[in-house]
Amino acid sequence: MVDLHCTLHTDKNQKEITQHGSVLFPVACYEDDMACTGVPIHWHDEFEYILAFNGTIHLHVGTEPITLRQGAGILINAGLLHSVSHSLRKPSILRSLVVHPDLIAGSPQSCYWQELVLPFYGRQNLPFLLMEGNEPWHATIAHLMMHAWDAITQETEAYTIEARYVLSKALYILCQNLPSSPPSISRDxxxxxxxxxxxxxxxxxxxxxxxxxxxxxxxxxxxxxxxxxxxxxxxxxxxxxxxxxxxxxxxxxxxxxxxxxxxxxxxxxxxxxxxxxxxxxxxxxxxxxxxxxxxxxx
Missing domain, CATH: 1.10.10.60 (Homeodomain-like)
Known part of the structure; x- marks a missing residue:
């Protein structure tokens, strides 16, 4: 099922303490209407993919203001402060997947962790990847992420296996296209x-x-x-x-x-x-x- 959430809970360091999914299936899907409210600044151990599903989404990732036009997406790395602004009177709906790498790779000693997770996860010099559709693989990533989102929210047959497969494929494509010059971000x-x-x-x-x-x-x-x-x-x-x-x-x-x-x-x-x-x-x-x-x- 999908969670429609307008609030979140953080600890004293603004780390989100909401559990995304479960220990057995550590992934969660959200749909937020920014006409309802914004998402306050927070961070978590999972990476997060956000798609501007309807209208325009305004975010802050670290110290960077980012605007997502409808259809554009962003993958935010683990441990990074981020927030989404309230949208006054305009259609502004996002869909997101919050995914712990354990879902994809299990143990950090596994080949899956080394090949699919390590190239991106937690890298300080790679805080986020903006996918606005100017590269063919951007659309592929968006399609795969929403495929996983649909499977999980609709709880289709064997959706846990389907979602893991699709997300693994998305990360594989991502790793093949990592930028040689990652976006800079303030580390003050x-x-x-x-x-x-x-x-x-x-x-x-x-x-x-x-x-x-x-x-x-x-x-x-x-x-x-x-x-x-x-x-x-x-x-x-x-x-x-x-x-x-x-x-x-x-x-x-x-x-x-x-x-x-x-x-x-x-x-x-x-x-x-x-x-x-x-x-x-x-x-x-x-x-x-x-x-x-x-x-x-x-």
């Missing part, structure tokens, strides 16, 4: 550690009053450093990120609880219901209760 450790600290604080205290000064004191940095850090990593200012995070949490509560709009506003740090309604409508294109009616699973 101090920046990433600072952002992990600040994002963890926002995740834990978003219902409270938070200002730039709050975050500056926490990170022991100047306002200019604070603003540059957020812009470079998540593509926006600290207060915009905080506001978007609050709206994301409010969206989740609207879809998963029967709390009133006023209760949700207070629970997510908006202490003025009128302001909450205004910002929610501006962000999602719908008033809170209309959003609930439009997106809640019947």
């Amino acid at each position: 450790v101090s920046l990433l550690e600072r952002m992990k600290l600040l994002l963890q604080y926002i995740e834990q205290h978003y219902a409270e009053t938070i200002s730039n000064q709050t975050l500056m004191r926490l990170a022991a940095c100047s306002e200019s450093v604070l603003l540059r850090s957020f812009k470079k990593t998540v593509g926006t200012s600290p207060m915009n990120y905080l506001q978007n995070y609050r709206i994301q949490q409010a969206s989740s509560l609207l879809l998963s609880t029967d709390m009133t709009s006023s209760e949700i506003a207070i629970a997510t740090g908006f202490h003025d219901i009128s302001y909450f309604t205004k910002i929610f409508h501006r962000t999602t294109g719908l008033a809170p209760q209309r959003f609930r009616a439009a997106h809640r699973t019947k």
Whole structure:
């Protein structure tokens, strides 16, 4: 089956703690509507393939802003911070597979690990591969990934075997076409550690009053450093990120609880219901209760 998820859970280092699939079958398929909410910054031990299934998808991978037009895909390496931006009022649906290499190769001592996983997995100088369709093999990879996605979500006969075979084939083609000059990405450790600290604080205290000064004191940095850090990593200012995070949490509560709009506003740090309604409508294109009616699973 497919998971439609608008929230995720991370530890103190922004590592995602959600288990993708199971120990026996460590792969998961997701379909996210970015008109519902974005995907906050996180990382995990699996690699992830993301396809812009409908509309345009805006991501941040490490410090790189990336735009995927419909039909384009990206393979994000393990251990890399990444996020997906909310899309205001526009069709913006992604499909993704989060795959642990154990599914493909089993033991790191196996020939499959050496030939199919090691050339890409965890390489710091190969953070992601963008596949926009300008090479014939891009379409082949997209087809194979969505073949696996369909088999898993529809639970077709012997889908676990089918998915492993198809994903192995995709990685084989990928390894045959790895770029000689991988995309560069910032490895500013101090920046990433600072952002992990600040994002963890926002995740834990978003219902409270938070200002730039709050975050500056926490990170022991100047306002200019604070603003540059957020812009470079998540593509926006600290207060915009905080506001978007609050709206994301409010969206989740609207879809998963029967709390009133006023209760949700207070629970997510908006202490003025009128302001909450205004910002929610501006962000999602719908008033809170209309959003609930439009997106809640019947």
